[in-house]
Amino acid sequence: MDNTIIIIIAAIVGLALGFVIAKMLEKGKASKIISGAKREAGTIIKEAQKEGENIKKDKILQAKEKFLELKAEHEKVIIGKDKKIAEAEKRTRDKESQISGELSKNKRLNDELQKQLKELDYKSEILGKKQAEVEKLHKSQVQQLEVISGLSAEDAKSQLLESLKDTAKTDAMAYLQTTLEEAKLTAQQEARKIVINTIQRIGTEEAVENCVSVFNLESDDVKGRIIGREGRNIRAIEAATGVEIIVDDTPEAIILSCFDSVRREVARLSLHRLVTDGRIHPARIEEIVKKTEKQINEEIVEIGKRTVIDLGIHGLHPELIKAVGRMKYRSSYGQNLLQHSREVAKLCGVMAAELGLNPKIAKRAGLLHDIGKVPNTEVEVETPHAILGMQWAEKFGEKKEVCNAIGAHHDEIEMTTLISPIVQVCDAISGARPGARRQVLDSYIQRLKDLEDVAFGFNGVQKAYAIQAGRELRVIVESEKVNDDKAAELSFEISQKIQTDMTYPGQVKVTVIRETRAVNVAK
The missing domain is CATH 3.30.1370.10 (K Homology domain, type 1)
Incomplete structure (x- = not known):
């Protein structure tokens, strides 16, 4: 079809050319020009036919190549799909095989389980019969023992329980004593070193x-x-x-x-x-x-400023600075409150540094731990001074560690940071040192009497003496009523009773003394 169109176009062009040439030529030249044009048109038509054939062949060749290419791609896709189908079939066969194996295994296990259940039922039946026989035999033996001993089963059980309680209590006290001694060996030396170093490095004069x-x-x-x-x-x-x-x-x-x-x-x-x-x-x-x-x-304000500058404490609220200055004109058990707070602050700083904590926060808490004793009000406040001081510190923006240390230094609240026990210990170090504070004579004597009365409340106590200004309680027991194990137990019980029922500064050491004397007279 393409070839025909080309021939027609060439003929039209030739005729048009001939017509133009015929018009241009006059008379004699027209026939010559027309014959030349015809020849040229024929040549053009032949070339056009030849070129059309070539184009036709190229198109056919390109169509064949495209067909082969599409056929190859189609075959490739088909092969890929066949491969996937084969893999899926293989997996399906493997899973079927695995499932069949699991089913056979489960069936075998189920059969074994049913067999074991039957055996268990049989053994349970036998066990029930034997248990009934054992109970019957046990009852007969208990009756025979009651006849022989003259005690009922409940009485014998009570005596056995009491014996076991005493034995367990003695063993527990021995274990507790051993554990305490081991803890002291590992911890006491280091704790003593830190406390002694802190006390030696901080020394201030106390004014009564x-x-x-x-x-x-x-x-x-x-x-x-x-x-x-x-x-x-x-x-x-x-x-x-x-x-x-x-x-x-x-x-x-x-x-x-x-x-x-x-x-x-x-x-x-x-x-x-x-x-x-x-x-x-x-x-x-x-x-x-x-x-x-x-x-x-x-x-008062100037004293507060000098104090915080001397201790290297920064950013303290003006009201707290004023409270620190007022400490100079307050005393606690005859001990100047400002001197006591300065000493506690220095002790806390040194001890915190020894323990690897922040000494600045420890100093701050030590200085402010007793600010509840100097409220800037004339109204009587029933709140404990530790809680009142904590409320003041919270009100004026102190950190949680400082507030907790102030509120917990007399155990009114739970300690949540390591700074709190440091402040409590340093407060005790500053206040419990001989000569640092004074107590009213009547309350002091009454406390010593109460200590001795606590000891006399236990069986086997012969004498009790409160010595070393109430720091130690020596208890002398009767050797016939109290053995060595009971002496250790008695010492623990008395210390717990004192800790629970009494209020006292520092610590009270309880020493139980048991001795046996043999006396003969030579004549």
Whole structure:
């Protein structure tokens, strides 16, 4: 078809060319030109036919190649699908084989299980018969034993249980004693080293303060001026300061009495200014007291700042700094609270460094552990000072470790960090050292009596002595009633009783002494 179109196109072109040429030629030349055009048209037509044949052959060849290519791809796809189908069939055959093997195995196991169940039922039946025979025989033997011993089964069981309890208790006490000794051998040496090194590196002087201050006078004539007409001056001083002023026969001295050291200091400085100035009357007293209170408040802040700077503590809230300064005018069991807190802070820093903890946080907690004793309020607070101090620290943005150490140093709350036991130990080190604190004589004597009474509450105790200022309780027992194992048990029980029922500073060592004496007289 392509060849025909080419021939037609060539003929049309030839005719058009001939027509044009015929028009161009005139007369004689027209026939010559037409014959030349015909020849040329014939040549063109032959070339066109030849070229058409070539194009036809190329197209046919390309079609055959495309067909072969598509056929090869199709065969390749078919082969791949056949391969996958073969693999799937193989897997299916393998799984069928495996499943059949598992089924046969399960059937075999099921048969064995059924056989074992039958054997178990048979043995269970035999066991039930034998158990009935054993129970029958046991009852007859128990009856014979009751007849022979004269005791019922329950009585014999009770006696056996009591014997086993005593034996188990003795063994447990021996094991406990051994365990405690092993723990002491491994831990006591290192703990003693840390504590002793800490105490040796920190040494401060302790000042004992009372609830009274003595104000010395140049002469007894000043006493009358302080008292004033009909006692108006002394009443004005007491009303302005809240301090009781005692004027007695003591030469050249009057006594200022108040539990609050800050008030007592305000009264002392105010009296000093009034006596130095010489003008003593109610209006002047009120003026001087106000100025002195302002001066003391400024001094409290300055003392707090110096303290935190000396200890290297930064970022403390101004209210907490003020509370630290107020510690200078407070005492606990006769021990100055600021000196005690500074010492505890230094002890905590050293001990924390020895244990690989943060010494800065430990110092901070040690300094603030007793701030609950100096609340900036005149209202009586029933909350324990440790909890109150923790609430203050939380209010003014202290870290959780510091707050927990403040609240837990007297075991009011649970300890959650390692800083807390360090603060508790350092507080005990600072306060329990001989001479650091004082106790009222009556309460001290009563505590010693209570210690001895605890020991007398146990059987076999002959004598009990509280020695070393109540740090040790020596108990002498009767050797006939208490053996060596019982002595160790008694020591443990007494220590637990003291720990549970009594409140005391530091530790109480309980020593039980048992001795046997043989006495003969030579004549």
